[in-house]
Amino acid sequence: MEIFQGLLYGFQVVLQPTNLLYGFIGVFIGTLVGVLPGLGPPAAIALLLPSTFSVPPVSAIIMLAGIYYGAMYGGSTTSILLNVPGEAASVVTCMDGHAMACQGRAGPALGISAFGSFIAGTLGVIVLTFLAPSLAKVALSFGPPEYFSLMVLGLTILTYFARESMVKALMMAVVGLLCGSVGVDSISGRYRFTLGVPVLMDGLGLVPVIMGLFGISEVLLNLERKGEKQEIFAPPTKGLFPNREDWRLSTLPILRGTVLGFFLGVLPGAGTIIASFASYAVEKRVSKYPERFGTGVIEGVAAPESANNAAATGAFIPLLTLGIPANAVMAILLGALMIHGLQPGPLLLKQAPDVFWGIIASMYIGNVMLLVLNLPLIPIWARLLRVPYAILFPFILLFCLIGSYSINNSVGDGIVMWIFGVLGYLMKKFDYEGAPLVLAMVIGPMMEEAMRQSLILSAGSATIFFTRPISAGFILTAALLFVLPLLTRRKGVEKAWESVPEESE
Amino acid sequence: MSKDLISSLLGLAVAAFFSIEGFISLKLGTLSQPGPGFFPFLGGVALGLLSLIQILKSLKKKDSLSLSGLKSSKFLLATGATLAYLLLLEKIGFVTITFLFLFLLLRLEYKGWLVSAASALVGAVSSYALFSLWLKTQLPAGPFGF
Numbered sequence: 001m002e003i004f005q006g007l008l009y010g011f012q013v014v015l016q017p018t019n020l021l022y023g024f025i026g027v028f029i030g031t032l033v034g035v036l037p038g039l040g041p042p043a044a045i046a047l048l049l050p051s052t053f054s055v056p057p058v059s060a061i062i063m064l065a066g067i068y069y070g071a072m073y074g075g076s077t078t079s080i081l082l083n084v085p086g087e088a089a090s091v092v093t094c095m096d097g098h099a100m101a102c103q104g105r106a107g108p109a110l111g112i113s114a115f116g117s118f119i120a121g122t123l124g125v126i127v128l129t130f131l132a133p134s135l136a137k138v139a140l141s142f143g144p145p146e147y148f149s150l151m152v153l154g155l156t157i158l159t160y161f162a163r164e165s166m167v168k169a170l171m172m173a174v175v176g177l178l179c180g181s182v183g184v185d186s187i188s189g190r191y192r193f194t195l196g197v198p199v200l201m202d203g204l205g206l207v208p209v210i211m212g213l214f215g216i217s218e219v220l221l222n223l224e225r226k227g228e229k230q231e232i233f234a235p236p237t238k239g240l241f242p243n244r245e246d247w248r249l250s251t252l253p254i255l256r257g258t259v260l261g262f263f264l265g266v267l268p269g270a271g272t273i274i275a276s277f278a279s280y281a282v283e284k285r286v287s288k289y290p291e292r293f294g295t296g297v298i299e300g301v302a303a304p305e306s307a308n309n310a311a312a313t314g315a316f317i318p319l320l321t322l323g324i325p326a327n328a329v330m331a332i333l334l335g336a337l338m339i340h341g342l343q344p345g346p347l348l349l350k351q352a353p354d355v356f357w358g359i360i361a362s363m364y365i366g367n368v369m370l371l372v373l374n375l376p377l378i379p380i381w382a383r384l385l386r387v388p389y390a391i392l393f394p395f396i397l398l399f400c401l402i403g404s405y406s407i408n409n410s411v412g413d414g415i416v417m418w419i420f421g422v423l424g425y426l427m428k429k430f431d432y433e434g435a436p437l438v439l440a441m442v443i444g445p446m447m448e449e450a451m452r453q454s455l456i457l458s459a460g461s462a463t464i465f466f467t468r469p470i471s472a473g474f475i476l477t478a479a480l481l482f483v484l485p486l487l488t489r490r491k492g493v494e495k496a497w498e499s500v501p502e503e504s505e
Numbered sequence: 506m507s508k509d510l511i512s513s514l515l516g517l518a519v520a521a522f523f524s525i526e527g528f529i530s531l532k533l534g535t536l537s538q539p540g541p542g543f544f545p546f547l548g549g550v551a552l553g554l555l556s557l558i559q560i561l562k563s564l565k566k567k568d569s570l571s572l573s574g575l576k577s578s579k580f581l582l583a584t585g586a587t588l589a590y591l592l593l594l595e596k597i598g599f600v601t602i603t604f605l606f607l608f609l610l611l612r613l614e615y616k617g618w619l620v621s622a623a624s625a626l627v628g629a630v631s632s633y634a635l636f637s638l639w640l641k642t643q644l645p646a647g648p649f650g651f
Contacts, residue, residue, distance in 0.1 A: 051642075167558050167562065174548050174551050174552040181548070192531060192542075220584065397586075401591065401594075401606075406643075409643050411592070418591060425580075431508070447544075456539075459537045460537030
């Protein structure tokens, strides 16, 4: 019953007019970000984070979360109408979605992806509602050794799901941990690795790093690509509703996509991209006519669009219950919670029930808003797509510049952003990924503190990580994930990434 | 030299910096009382080992690095303009630098002088209105007061 009381409280919080407004702004901007190619959710959320410093934490988080799952809705629109994924998790939708549009069935394709997203998002939130509080209770019994081992496991899973080699992903994760140690050491109070630069005294800022790695570098990479003109399909204004046959074909794919997506969303690093591709592969396997996939079958739209929304919801579980982010977006939300003086993790439920239940309840409302918002606004979104990138990119850069300046009203953070922008560009050229770096940078300080506290606790014996059963379980699983690829290679992961085009991340 | 070799040599350099700095100037402390250099030192060592593995792996593989994009004028212009924006922002003020920045980049791939100048002006003024007047972001003013 606790859960229903909590949820009811959450709705009371969310239904306050200001919070409703912030939720609406969030999902609206999210859809916009999803529609526009070249600006992904991590960069967009990082961009808007400074503007939420002055609003109450609940409102801020509701808005920022809305951007994330809103982008999942928006991304499908460009995939279907333009064959250009506005967002990486919608890449797979291009295949059958665009084929459907070519056959004059853009309406049902857009409709089923909106409804599928809605169903998956809502089902995901229901599971989240029931799972999160009990998981948070379990996590309350964790001490520093358990936390340290859990974070080791988290980083291992993250690198296990990496596109490139595990070694490279691990290198990035360690670089992230090292970046996280820049600034004041929380235990001794000493400055570390600041190189005498004032802006580094507070540590490397998460917002400029993410805007650099995911915003600036993305623009630089896009500039190199040939700007080919794409044919835009006139957006359908009616006939958006899938017919009965469409529904009959889509119901099971939506449900399968939801389950798979949610599960993959919870795991660090797997996220929405793998979820959408995996669910597409599953549908192709169980289908009676796999050869027709890619020619415009509605299952090929319904399943991945549901999966990416379910994954976006699932990703909130580790954040809300353990305080560990599963992807770059969750890393920023974690940063946002901490900026507002909240400690994400098992204590969040006790310390700030309004935030905990507010986020969950806002997702119910947000999904309804998105359904209502998305279908009638499709013509407007399609219009926006006609804006050429040559006009768009100077403004994306400008917004990043203003965003970085507004954090501390100084150009220091802007310089950090610029450096990480160029670094992100080079990383892409050298086949490294940015996500492990960002995640590790966020959990680095927590991991270090947990490690040092554990060692103090055990009077200097590293066996503490292996003698406590829960901690030992985490470490053992992590070790298994290291050994496994040596024996069998990561076949499933490699296969899933194979079909994802290079430039889509 | 293959690109994996170059990147792992860089990794090795970063590893050396963090582990040496952690070991010498920050102090490791003891196992029961770990100091501020303890965790960065371990991280540096781990990165060093990973870089060595990557170096060994890269020796088997042959690929040549293509950084043609780096030389392209678009890349240089965009990174250069962004850096210049940051360096000049507090000197000549938000509106002026934003106008110049947008004008330069719009000219890069888009229409003639007049259209670019007009769009840059509209962009600069409306972003000033949006961020400074409406969202109350403190943006630096130039010698002309805006």
